[in-house]
Amino acid sequence: MSRTRIAATAIGLAGALAASQAQAQSASSSEQEIALLKQQLKMLEQKLDKLQSQTAANTAATAKAKAEAKAEAKAEARSEAKAAVASANAAVPVKAAAPASGVVVTMPNNRPTICTADEQNCIAITSRVHWDVGGYNYRPNTAFTSPQQLDSGENLRRARIGVVGKFFGDWNYALIYDFGGSSDGFGGTASAGGTPVGFLPGGGTSGVENAYLSYTGLKPFGGKMAIEAGIMDLAWTLDESTSSNDILFMERASVGLIAQNIAAGDFRSAVGTRWWNDQLWVGAYVTGPTTGAIHSASSINPPGMTEQYGATARIAGNPISGKDYSLHIGADAEWLIQPPRNLVTQAQTLTLSDRPELRIDPTSLISTGAIANVSGAQVYGVEAAGTYGPFIAQGEYYWFNVDRTANTGLPPFGAPSLKFDGGYAQVGYVLTGETHPYNPAAAAYGGIKPANPFSLTGGGWGAWEIAGRVSTMNLNDQLATAAGIAGGRQTIYTAALNWYVNNNVRFMLDYLHGDISKQQSSTSAVNAGSKFDAIAMRTQVAF
Missing domain, CATH: 1.20.5 (Single alpha-helices involved in coiled-coils or other helix-helix interfaces)
Incomplete structure (x- = not known):
C-alpha cells in the first residue's frame, strides 16, 4: 500500500x-475522545x-x-x-613454431638456398656462364706488325659454379671454381719470369676463383666490417669492384685489367679488411700470387718461381645521393713489394699486356715484354662515377711506376724506373627507365633489374640499355734509348647494346674500333701498329 x-x-x-462530533453537537465531548x-x-x-x-x-x-x-x-x-x-583446440591443435634445428629452402634471385629457421646458417649454390661469339676485321699497318691477323670464333669466357654461405650469422665463406677460358690461350695480363700469372697448362685462367673465409661480426664506428682471407676477387678499382655480371661492356677497360693483375684482380690470394657504411668504403689487403702461379722450387720446365707479395688500398664513397641520383668518388693504390724470382735464371721480370678489350682471340696487341730487374711497382689511381635516373657515367685514370733496381746479376744494370699511364670514360642509358643501384659493400654500382621481365604471355620486354666507352693505355716510355720500352699506345672506342631479359639472363652486343700506335722497338721507329674493328655477342646466365 x-x-x-x-x-x-x-x-x-x-x-x-x-x-460525528458536529452532528451530535455535543458540547460535552470530553478530552478522552x-x-x-x-x-x-x-x-x-x-x-x-x-x-x-x-x-x-x-x-x-x-x-x-x-x-x-x-x-x-x-x-x-x-x-x-x-x-x-x-x-x-583439442580437435585442431595450434601450429607450433618451427624448431631452431629445422631448415628453410628459398630461391632468392633463383639461387637455391638452404638456411636454418633462424637464418644464422645458410648454404647456396651460385653459378655464372658467359659465352662469347665474335669476329675481327684486323688491319696491320705494315709487314713489321705483329700479329698479322686475329682469329674470329667463340670463347667460354666464364663458367663458374660453387657454393657460398654463412654459419653462426657472422662467418661467411665461398668456394667457386671457374671452368672458363676455353680458348683463352695464354691470355695473362701481367706475368713474371715468362710464365703468365694465372696460367694453367691447357690454356686459359681456369682454376679456383674464390675460396675464402670472412668474418663480419664487428660493426665499429656505425658501419660494417669484414676481415677476410683466402682466394678472392679484390674490390680494388671501381671497374673491378663491379661484378662481371653487371659491367656495361663484355670486357673491362685495358688500363684497369693491367693494373689489377700486378697484385690484385681475380684468383688472387689475399688477407685484409674492409669497412663501409652508406657513404664511405675503406679497404686494405696484403696479396700473394694467383692460384695458377707456379712456385715449386723443384720445377725446371716450366721454371719454378718464388712467391710474390704486394698490397692494395682503396678509399671510395657515395657522398651525394638521393632517390634518382648519386655521385661516387675514390682513390686507389697498389704496390708490388716483392716480385717473383725465377728459380733457375734468378731473373725478376714483370710483363704488362692486354688483349684489345675482347677475349675471342688470345693475342695481346700492346705489351711491354718482360721488363728485367724489377724490384717493385706502384700504381695510383682516381675514380669517379654518378647516376641520374636511367643515366650512368663512370671513369678512372691510373699512373704506373716500375722500379728496375733488383740485384739479379743480369742486364740492364741501373736502369731508370718506367712510367706508364692510361684511363677510360664510359656512359650508359637504360632506355626502359631502370637505374643502376649503388652497392655500399663494394663501393660500386650494381646491375639492372628489369621492371618488366621478358614474357610472351605477360607482355614484358625486359630492360634495354645503350652504352659507349673510350679507353686509352700507354705502355711506351724512354723511347729512343736502349733501356726504353715500346709497349705501344692503344685507344679503343666501344658501343654496346644490352638486353636484360630478366634478373638472370642478359644478352650483350659490342662493337669495337681500335687504333694501336706502336714502333718496332724502343730504338727503332719502324711502324708496327694496327687498326681493327670487331663485333661480338655474349650470352649470360647467372644466379
Whole structure:
C-alpha cells in the first residue's frame, strides 16, 4: 500500500469523527475522545513508516537478486565459451613454431638456398656462364706488325659454379671454381719470369676463383666490417669492384685489367679488411700470387718461381645521393713489394699486356715484354662515377711506376724506373627507365633489374640499355734509348647494346674500333701498329 493511500484513509477517518462530533453537537465531548483520536492517528503514522521501510527493503532485495542472477549468467556463459575453445583446440591443435634445428629452402634471385629457421646458417649454390661469339676485321699497318691477323670464333669466357654461405650469422665463406677460358690461350695480363700469372697448362685462367673465409661480426664506428682471407676477387678499382655480371661492356677497360693483375684482380690470394657504411668504403689487403702461379722450387720446365707479395688500398664513397641520383668518388693504390724470382735464371721480370678489350682471340696487341730487374711497382689511381635516373657515367685514370733496381746479376744494370699511364670514360642509358643501384659493400654500382621481365604471355620486354666507352693505355716510355720500352699506345672506342631479359639472363652486343700506335722497338721507329674493328655477342646466365 502506498503512502498516499494510507494518508487519505487517515484523513477520511478523521473527517468522519469530526462530522460525528458536529452532528451530535455535543458540547460535552470530553478530552478522552480527543486523546483517543490522536492516539489512533499516531498509530496510523507508525504503520505508514513501517510500510515504507518494508517497501524499500523489498526493492533492494529485488535489485540484488537481479544482479546476482545476471552475474551468474555471465559466469556460466564464460565457462561454456572456455569449454568450447578447449574442445576446438583439442580437435585442431595450434601450429607450433618451427624448431631452431629445422631448415628453410628459398630461391632468392633463383639461387637455391638452404638456411636454418633462424637464418644464422645458410648454404647456396651460385653459378655464372658467359659465352662469347665474335669476329675481327684486323688491319696491320705494315709487314713489321705483329700479329698479322686475329682469329674470329667463340670463347667460354666464364663458367663458374660453387657454393657460398654463412654459419653462426657472422662467418661467411665461398668456394667457386671457374671452368672458363676455353680458348683463352695464354691470355695473362701481367706475368713474371715468362710464365703468365694465372696460367694453367691447357690454356686459359681456369682454376679456383674464390675460396675464402670472412668474418663480419664487428660493426665499429656505425658501419660494417669484414676481415677476410683466402682466394678472392679484390674490390680494388671501381671497374673491378663491379661484378662481371653487371659491367656495361663484355670486357673491362685495358688500363684497369693491367693494373689489377700486378697484385690484385681475380684468383688472387689475399688477407685484409674492409669497412663501409652508406657513404664511405675503406679497404686494405696484403696479396700473394694467383692460384695458377707456379712456385715449386723443384720445377725446371716450366721454371719454378718464388712467391710474390704486394698490397692494395682503396678509399671510395657515395657522398651525394638521393632517390634518382648519386655521385661516387675514390682513390686507389697498389704496390708490388716483392716480385717473383725465377728459380733457375734468378731473373725478376714483370710483363704488362692486354688483349684489345675482347677475349675471342688470345693475342695481346700492346705489351711491354718482360721488363728485367724489377724490384717493385706502384700504381695510383682516381675514380669517379654518378647516376641520374636511367643515366650512368663512370671513369678512372691510373699512373704506373716500375722500379728496375733488383740485384739479379743480369742486364740492364741501373736502369731508370718506367712510367706508364692510361684511363677510360664510359656512359650508359637504360632506355626502359631502370637505374643502376649503388652497392655500399663494394663501393660500386650494381646491375639492372628489369621492371618488366621478358614474357610472351605477360607482355614484358625486359630492360634495354645503350652504352659507349673510350679507353686509352700507354705502355711506351724512354723511347729512343736502349733501356726504353715500346709497349705501344692503344685507344679503343666501344658501343654496346644490352638486353636484360630478366634478373638472370642478359644478352650483350659490342662493337669495337681500335687504333694501336706502336714502333718496332724502343730504338727503332719502324711502324708496327694496327687498326681493327670487331663485333661480338655474349650470352649470360647467372644466379
